[in-house]
Amino acid sequence: MMILKMEELLFLVKNNYDMILVVLFSGLITRFLTTKLRKSSAPSPDASVFLLSVKLSRFFRLLIAPEVAMILFVFADYGNLHLQILYGKWFKTRLFGKVHVSSQVLRCKNILTNDFQLFNKGYVKSMADAVGKNSLLCVPLESHKRIRRLLSAPFSMDSLSKFVQKFDKLVSRRFKKMAENGNSFVVLDFTMKIAFDAMCDMLMSITDEYSLKEMEKDFTLYYKGIKARERLMRLFEETIANRRSSKEAHEDFLQSIKRFVFIDEKLDDSEIMDNMLTLITAGQTTTAAAIMWSVKFLDENKQVQDILREEQLSYLEINQKGLFFVARILTRCLMAQRSSKRHYECLMCCYGSHVLLLTTAKFRVEIKKGWHVNIDATHIHYDPEVYKDPLHFNPSRFDEIQKPYSYIPFGSGPRTCLGINMAKVTMLVFLHRLTSGYTWTVDDLDLSLEKKSHIPRLKSGVPITLTSLKDDQI
Numbered sequence: 001m002m003i004l005k006m007e008e009l010l011f012l013v014k015n016n017y018d019m020i021l022v023v024l025f026s027g028l029i030t031r032f033l034t035t036k037l038r039k040s041s042a043p044s045p046d047a048s049v050f051l052l053s054v055k056l057s058r059f060f061r062l063l064i065a066p067e068v069a070m071i072l073f074v075f076a077d078y079g080n081l082h083l084q085i086l087y088g089k090w091f092k093t094r095l096f097g098k099v100h101v102s103s104q105v106l107r108c109k110n111i112l113t114n115d116f117q118l119f120n121k122g123y124v125k126s127m128a129d130a131v132g133k134n135s136l137l138c139v140p141l142e143s144h145k146r147i148r149r150l151l152s153a154p155f156s157m158d159s160l161s162k163f164v165q166k167f168d169k170l171v172s173r174r175f176k177k178m179a180e181n182g183n184s185f186v187v188l189d190f191t192m193k194i195a196f197d198a199m200c201d202m203l204m205s206i207t208d209e210y211s212l213k214e215m216e217k218d219f220t221l222y223y224k225g226i227k228a229r230e231r232l233m234r235l236f237e238e239t240i241a242n243r244r245s246s247k248e249a250h251e252d253f254l255q256s257i258k259r260f261v262f263i264d265e266k267l268d269d270s271e272i273m274d275n276m277l278t279l280i281t282a283g284q285t286t287t288a289a290a291i292m293w294s295v296k297f298l299d300e301n302k303q304v305q306d307i308l309r310e311e312q313l314s315y316l317e318i319n320q321k322g323l324f325f326v327a328r329i330l331t332r333c334l335m336a337q338r339s340s341k342r343h344y345e346c347l348m349c350c351y352g353s354h355v356l357l358l359t360t361a362k363f364r365v366e367i368k369k370g371w372h373v374n375i376d377a378t379h380i381h382y383d384p385e386v387y388k389d390p391l392h393f394n395p396s397r398f399d400e401i402q403k404p405y406s407y408i409p410f411g412s413g414p415r416t417c418l419g420i421n422m423a424k425v426t427m428l429v430f431l432h433r434l435t436s437g438y439t440w441t442v443d444d445l446d447l448s449l450e451k452k453s454h455i456p457r458l459k460s461g462v463p464i465t466l467t468s469l470k471d472d473q474i
Ligand code: HEM
Pocket: 112, 121, 136, 137, 148, 278, 279, 280, 282, 283, 284, 286, 287, 290, 347, 349, 350, 408, 409, 410, 411, 412, 413, 414, 415, 416, 417, 418, 419, 420, 422, 423
């Protein structure tokens, strides 16, 4: 059984008090019912009562929560949390008629790398409704390989190097503006906006402020439900049609897709549209949250921030002529960013399974056909058997080679994150420009987490005020 420290317990209670109340309430009802029903019969292990109350509490939450898709993720996480406290690293439960097994141990390799022979990836149905049935996330296995191959164009090294140059200019310009006006701004909002703008440019060369703002409004609505999906689809459709009739060459995703028309394999319009939506959805909130945590953790760990700044400034000196090589800014910047991602990560991989035996030193679990296996990246990243002193923000731990499958914020294997390199360079450029150009103060230290977000984010979004390093030196 996992032992929680007092501060972790307090943090947990503070951020989950409503859920805890619902669980307690459901627990009381369940206990009352089970004692009534089972006065004379078999022993009643507390575990089953507890399980039932977790399920009931999930059910109650489902009744009151509007964003069912989002909530399903949150349930899974809450459920994991409670069950982990009760059972430790492995547990099995039944949810909405399906058996779910949670794996927090490093045996996830067997699941992640089996190339669809034993396990298939699955997302909840509401996800397919939101991103579209032709999205890479939802298509059947036969189409997945083809679509993934065709979508890879904007993630090639050549496309990424162009993306980096554009993104670097965008970030530098916006930081400068923020520092000049001297007001506090929320890192999460700021990064949501730049990630969105950068992706619209990369996918379809949309850069004018008006179009970006209009699209962003629709995306905000879309994240809250799926009402704006149709409007976004219409916009994509028009953009694709314009591009077909245009002779102008662009350096973007749509242009690279155009080339496939001359080869046998191609994406049809609905595949292009569903996947444009998927890429923006999959890339924006994840990248923005990771950057938000990086800024937060670097603020809390000034020593690490100083080391990072020193290194980034030395890279700037090397590149005096303005040449910007991503490889040069990698080292510590990547470490810091890795360390913060390790801390927040909770995207869980969900697999409808075949039969497979997973064994660990202590457990032997038979996974039956039809069961769902959740690989719980968060708990792997926090496992003290994997990471010494796991709560300590220590980017230098990545100086040493890590155990295989101990660090999986982007998943692994054939369904690994398609945008992994793009996400990394985006975060690198951001941290490079931030630490080499500015110092900052965090203007709200509240640690409450946003409720109902399937990616952990601080409610405050981390508001900061920038001071230019040049001003500092005057
Ligand atoms: C810090 C940022 C990001 C994180 C932490 C992240 C994490 C993940 C994870 C955990 C998965 C599931 C992997 C698995 O099941 O094994 C995934 C899938 C995916 N991600 Fe990301 N992601 C990030 C950024 C991005 C970006 C920027 C894009 C695109 C622009 C993107 C596009 C995708 C797509 C398309 C998939 C589905 C791949 C497939 O099913 O074949 N992600 N991501």
